[in-house]
Amino acid sequence: MKKLILVSVLGLYGAVFAAPLTDKESLEVVKLVDDRQRNSGDYTSLCYVKESEKSKEPKVFQAVVYRRDADDKFMILFTKPKEEAGKGYLKIDKNLWMFDPGTGKWERRTERERIGGTNSRRGDFDESRLADEYTVTFDGEDKLGNFKVHKFKLKAKDGVDVAYPILGLWVDQDSKNLLKREEYSLSSKLMRTSFYPKWNKKYSESKKAEVWIPEEIRIFDELEKGNSTVVVIKETDLKTLDNNIFTKAWVESKSK
């Protein structure tokens, strides 16, 4: 009898803990993924982007990313190689602008802009807003290497303009770090797979909590197999930035 009770309890325990997450619980996990990366203040980081295309020599870019999450401002300023130095992307309100130091002109760009001609998009460097932009459903449990993960399927909410309308997320059950992300086209074809193998945390004065920052993002083009992009994020700083940084004039001054 005792044995039967023990088996029942273990069975119940297993059933409870292996049970699929409800939509509400899934949304809470994704909100947590967003929140852990969100910094209510300013953000600066040095990024290296390595673009590899089949039958071409890999190209490496260095850029500085500036963010002010409080009022949704964002900027990327390329510093290397020499021919790309001075090129800048600036997001003001809902408009993404690109500055070309060669012509000295600003051009409005779309959300789908390939940053610096690489396979990375603005969203790869910007604040995570998954819970705001997508509807979340639970897609099962999985294992990524040694990590036990929750799988989620995300669909873009009506009226929200995102580059990829369907996402697949693999979130570490223990740390709640995002480990893998799949991006699908409107016709449900897999277009990009990204891996987030390393995460760093940094204390934010403005948030009064720790902010999690992916140290490395590996992006694989699933349509053109063999093309990949590696984004390495270093020297993250969460100190308050000058007010005049998020202006076209500041980008132009840095491009000279």
Place this chain on the structure above:
Amino acid sequence: MKQFLRIAYRNLISHSGRTLILGSAIALVTALLTLMLALTSGIKTRMTENAMALSTGHLNVGGFMKISQSSSAPIVQHKEKIQELIEKNIPELDFIVDRVRAYGKIISDKHSIMVPMNGVDMSREAKTLGRLEAISGSIADLAKPGHVVIFAAQAKKLEVVVGDLVTISMPTYRNIYNTKDLKVAAILKDLGLLSAFSAFIHHADAREVYDMSAHSTGGIMLYLKSMNDVGGVETRLRKLLTDNGHTLMDKESNPFWMKFERVSGESWVGQRLDVTTWEDEISFLKWILDIFNALTFVLTFVLMFIVVVGLVNNMWMAIRERTAEIGTMRAVGLQRRSVLQLFVFESMMLSVAAVGSGIVLGALIVGLLNVLKISVSSEAFVMFLMSNEIWLNLRTVDIIFVFILLCGLLSFGSLIPAYRASKMKPITAINHVN
């Protein structure tokens, strides 16, 4: 006058060796110029014909739809209403087709290319796409959705054959990435540089990928009964659309796929129509014609300079040889003006005969080359010639131009020595000893 012509003719005959050499040189230059003009005209004709089939009508009503300031999609809404308006008000119209315009990637297992794609309704495209020649497969398969038709150079780059699957990828008008897998239905013969900027898919596939309604299209292509009416109809069409409440984009002589950046950078939202001519849509190829025109001009200038110098030199020699004769004619009462006429006639006679022969020779070579249908294997030449074979188009207007230009220049060149001959004093000339 008749007498002078006879004297000029006899002089030319009496120095047959010199006349023949100089006449041959003039004839060769003429033949070369004729060939160059026929080649340029052939390229232009091919370019126009290809453009009409591949990417443009005589006139086009395209446009962009912007759902936000930073977006731009080549979409024309309420196409039926616009077509009806055009059909009612443009009597010069022959027929009309509409195509969904898309600009995206075609991706094979091995490679990818960015290319403007046309979503076509094959039941309405017999007069346009009907003239395209397939190397393999059948363009008629485009009548069914799920197919793509590409050109030979594109197939080579993508490393695909008929029956292979490719993926087309492009953002919808809301900037959302979309894809569709399509089967290669046919591979068409290359038509020069223009074919590198065209591929064809079924209109329903293009609408699906672009996520647009059946009442929207990419561009309405107007084919007129006469191409000469393009200018006048364009002005009326602009006014017609504006009067009916449509907002037009500023005129820019570029194809639609070169306007994305500009339109994305503009702050307006909504629908704006863009009226373009066939010349606007192929303006990015104008440099090829410019190169050939410049080459023809430089070549003609250099050769003409040499021939005119040769002619002037020839006349100096003739005058020197015939100084005593000029003196005798002047002594028996021939006026200075008549001496000038005599030498100019001689030059004109030589020019007319040589230039005429050159044009005949050039026309024969043009005819021979067209009959032989010499195929061009070099990709670079195909790109420039807009065709897989050498095709020249000798127009009457070019023949008249060459004749008047060369005869005029040669006659003008003879004026100086003829004038000097007419200025000779009879007493000095008559005593001149060779």
